[in-house]
Amino acid sequence: MKERITQEAIFLIQQKGVSFTISDLAKNLGTSKRTMYQHFSSKDDIIDSIIENLILQIKNKEEEIFHDESLSLPEKITQVLICVPEEFSTMDIRLLADLKRLHYNQWVKIDDFLKQEWDLVVKLMEEGIETGVIREINLQLFVELYLGAINQIYQPNFSLNTKLTMSEILKSVMDILLNGISIKKIRWRKDLHWIYLCLAILFEVAGTTSMKLSDGFTKVIPSVLLILFYICSLCFLTLTLKSLEVSIAYAIWSGMGIIIITLIGFMYFNESVSLLKIVAIALIIIGVVTLNMTGEKEANTSKSTLEEHTR
Numbered sequence: 001m002k003e004r005i006t007q008e009a010i011f012l013i014q015q016k017g018v019s020f021t022i023s024d025l026a027k028n029l030g031t032s033k034r035t036m037y038q039h040f041s042s043k044d045d046i047i048d049s050i051i052e053n054l055i056l057q058i059k060n061k062e063e064e065i066f067h068d069e070s071l072s073l074p075e076k077i078t079q080v081l082i083c084v085p086e087e088f089s090t091m092d093i094r095l096l097a098d099l100k101r102l103h104y105n106q107w108v109k110i111d112d113f114l115k116q117e118w119d120l121v122v123k124l125m126e127e128g129i130e131t132g133v134i135r136e137i138n139l140q141l142f143v144e145l146y147l148g149a150i151n152q153i154y155q156p157n158f159s160l161n162t163k164l165t166m167s168e169i170l171k172s173v174m175d176i177l178l179n180g181i182s183i184k185k186i187r188w189r190k191d192l193h194w195i196y197l198c199l200a201i202l203f204e205v206a207g208t209t210s211m212k213l214s215d216g217f218t219k220v221i222p223s224v225l226l227i228l229f230y231i232c233s234l235c236f237l238t239l240t241l242k243s244l245e246v247s248i249a250y251a252i253w254s255g256m257g258i259i260i261i262t263l264i265g266f267m268y269f270n271e272s273v274s275l276l277k278i279v280a281i282a283l284i285i286i287g288v289v290t291l292n293m294t295g296e297k298e299a300n301t302s303k304s305t306l307e308e309h310t311r
Contacts, residue, residue: 002039004029006053009046017098018047047099047106055113058083066120073128078178080121081146082170114150118143142177149173193243196236197252203233204257209264255288 008028012020022043026033040046065071065079100107125142128134150173207229214222240249259281265271 001035002049005036005039005046006049009050013050013095017095018102019098044103044106047103048109051106051109055109058113059117062117062120066124073124073131073133074178077121077124077128077134078174080124081174082167115147146173146177149177193240196240197244197249200233200236200240200253201256201260203229203236204253205260205264207233208257208261212269252288255284259284 005025009020009025012024012028016024022033022036025046026036029036040049061083062080065076065083068076071079096107096110099110121143122139125134125137125139129136150170207226210222210226210229213219214226217223237249237253240253262277262281266273
């Protein structure tokens with residue numbers, strides 16, 4: 001019977017908030033108020049039972065999310081922080097303000113739970129920082145910002161001016177906290193130097209091919225093109241050097257140019273193929289890859305050292 005009473009009370013809360021009465025509950029259950037009081041001493045006792053069950057459900061759901069290997073770290077953090085049992089997710093956010101006003105002691109239990117139960121979130125965020133999934137931040141400040149946003153929801157003025165459900169409010173808060181309000185730049189812009197370098201290589205290859213076709217500057221069009229292509233190649237190589245070390249950028253530029261030009265020579269200019277040439281090309285490829293890997297490793301090391309000194 002206690003289970004029936006709490007389930008019906010949740011239904012009434014969904015319909016009319018926490019302002020329902022014991023008489024409303026007894027009427028819906030088709031029983032008497034005396035029967036109700038045999039199981040619960042007061043309406044506060046019923047609300048207390050609902051909240052304890054709500055908190056237990058949230059804890060269980062958070063554990064389930066924490067151990068779900070199919071979710072990424074950001075997804076786990078988000079889902080833990082917006083976790084609301086299904087029967088409460090569509091409730092009007094004004095319920096929280098009403099709960100605080102009409103059943104303060106029960107509201108305190110929810111408030112204490114929000115303030116104290118952060119172990120799983122902190123573990124996930126620490127793992128995210130260690131693995132580089134999220135940037136390093138002050139976790140205590142993040143917690144305070146989240147709680148500040150949630151506490152604002154309890155304010156009557158806020159609650160009366162919105163029609164968002166609990167679930168929608170929490171999702172909006174987490175979207176702003178995790179993603180910010182600015183439009184993210186397209187990711188490829190971070191790697192623009194590689195695009196510049198590829199263009200520099202392509203124009204260098206086109207220029208060298210035009211040099212061959214110019215026949216010692218005796219043909220006008222290839223002669224003009226080779227100058228234009230080399231100018232473009234050097235311009236893009238210069239832009240590349242804003243982000244890449246000159247030793248790495250130049251080695252890749254010249255090395256890849258040699259490889260591509262050699263292949264063009266084999267296929268279109270009927271140049272001879274020998275084992276020595278093939279080995280030389282392979283060594284160039286190995287050298288380019290090694291330089292690239294070394295450069296990235298040194299850049300990451302320098303960044304880590306700089307961050308340590310900054311802290």
